[in-house]
Amino acid sequence: MPAQPQRLIGGYDAADTDRWLAEPGKSAARTPFERDRARVVHSSALRRLGAKTQVLGPGTDDFARTRLTHSLEVAQVGRELGKSLGCDPDVVDTACLAHDLGHPPFGHNGEVALAQVAAGIGGFEGNAQTLRLLTRLEPKVFTPDGVGVGLNLTRASLDAATKYPWSAADAPPRADGTPSGKFGVYVDDAPVFAWLREGAPDGVRCIESQVMDLADDISYSVHDVEDAVFSGRVDLRRVAEDEARERIIAQIRDWYAPALSDEVLVTAMDELSALDYWVHRYDGTRRGLAALKDMTSQLIGRFCDSSARATRATYGDGPLIRYDGNLIVPDHVLAEITVLKGVAAAFVMAPREDDPVFRRQRLILTDLVAVLYDRAELALAEIFAEDWSEATDDDIRLRVVIDQVASLTDLSALQWHAQLCGPDAGTEI
Template sequence: MTLPSPSRAPYAADPERGRGRRIPETSSATRTAFQRDRDRIVHSSAFRRLALKTQVFLPEQGDHYRTRLTHTIEVAQIARTIARALGLDDDLTEALALAHDLGHTPFGHTGEDALDAVMRPFGGFDHNAQTLRILTLIERRYPNFDGLNLTWDTLDGLISRGGDPVMRNERQSEWHRQGLACFHDDDSWSRSFSRFPSPSAEAQVAAVADDIAYNAHDMEDGLEAGLFSLDDLREVALPAQVKAALRAASPGLPDDLLVRGLTRELVGIFVEDAIAESRRRLADARPDHADAVRSLSGPVVALSPAMAEASDRIKSFLFAHMYRHPRLVSVRIRARQIVKDLAEKYVSDPLLLPPEWRTQPDLLADPRHCARRVSDYIAGMTDRFAVADHQRLFDDTPDLR
């Protein structure tokens, strides 16, 4: 049986009533503004590079582990499912999910930490702010503007996703300034972002979907890699219960199918819980338009308290058994050195940057601008390119195999 597509809820973002684009454009006869945003993100160079950027495992460690791209696609699929069930705009939700990791450096959070440390004197580095810089400044595909000229709704959703305004403390304010650097000549546009206490419902869905995806899929990758065993899951109540139920239903189920079934069931449990809890919160809050959701003091899209605790327990398990596993830590130390070396080298001698990255006349005159240009260049690298660039500049590139 095919489930009917739900009607749009009154609190859903509406592409016909949105705040539009900074640079006005002719509307499409076949796609809404949010569909066009999604399509522009998919066709961007930054999106394609996600295929060769680390999620948890480096490409050298295996062909079947998730990359930043496959993780992003999985987040988008989960987000779209939740959005449709809640009557939200699933095109905007998908656009937010597809764009949420565009600003990641090579080697995942390890590369981000290394680049942030070198950039600390110049304002630091944050992948969320970098996502905004990519979408508003760095991508160059159109003759009349830099970036992708996405709608206000998409940009605001990326700025405020996760339930906390970006401008919450001094450091986040600096990242916000970096991310919206292209709007320096239009303060009214820049000030229009993050003026609400909460993100749109669509942005909240994308954030919840991100959590669901990396919990379940990192667990699958960790099991596949042998970093921990199915027996080790007895430490975590929900996965242990799901595993026991799968064993009871199919006593002779091979371990590889059990792992995949576990992943599938966990995603389903969290998605169904998020839909049920969000419906309850929306019924209590009774928002009647998109800005009413943004004006609330807390999220309307979330896991129930019991499932939120289960999610936290999975995170703690993965942190102890996977993210801090000696096999991964040793590789991360070497990957961190590659990014650190590159950042320090280019900051000390920006003339080493490729010609197209040193065209600005004030590059050498302004150390802060120079450092930001360096971080833009390094953040855009894939894992493979970072290694090759290190080999070009140094004689002792760490072996990541």
């Protein structure tokens, strides 16, 4: 019988705390997982999220969330949920803080533009870009011969941050059979991906990653609605109206395509709007804002508590880490989260898809890729110019340019575009 791995930190073993590049001599005052979290907190990539779009762009108002504030909220939700299940809270916290690091300027809109530009070299996906940043691009640790290995996080933290543990070629379809388009690794990052997935079942996420994913879903579904109500874009009384419900369900079908019937979605709307703390009317007063924030808090608790209870009912009270079990999310929780996503999508995100501002944003990123590719040696930031000089073919060079553009914030993308393409470029729609 093979020897069992030695358990070290809260049930995690030595393989879980391994790093791609060994770092001997580190102080034992912090655990490896505490060190992982600190590296993400101090990363330049995390700071840049403060100027990247979540749903409403930075500067839209003083209330709307950015990618950074969203990530901080995901980390708080995920840390508490993971801790209640026995996961190391720093592993979950690290994964939650890191989960959006690879997203480009202009939110989902920017991701669409870069995916089109990168279609011939394996595409662009924010989650795959996150892995690339954590293991290659973020300047922190280098091999003796000068190769960057990013933040050099532990295997457990990297695996937890991998929301989609497969390549584009291996991506499973959605529940309705359509392609998901979601993947977690580019072909040229396959070696480190294979390392971090050693011992993991193919295509299965560790429970810490599942907690991160649910915390993300909960946070953006609840907080996007909160931002939309505060800004006056959504009146939650409309969730009880037949016309609005049809619009929400149609949007869910178009964007999220879950295997949920109309009956299930309508029931979820009924249950949400019947909650004592549901804000049927927001008046903009301090008391009104307090009620809106209370609704947010209560919904987060509702979804987390239901999922924790369901998971414990399946697996018992012992600690759950890595591949000891799966997070059980009750059907009614999935339905209610999906409805909240549908509300924000139907009344905020979908209507702006053809707005000239959002078409211009996509054109700006497309322009930037083209001009930076043509003028790379002069225009790329020095750290990316070094990657360009070491590239051995055109596909690698294009990936370097996309790495550069993806790293920009909303504001710096606009500034670079004005400087490199002219202030009036990108206005032809």
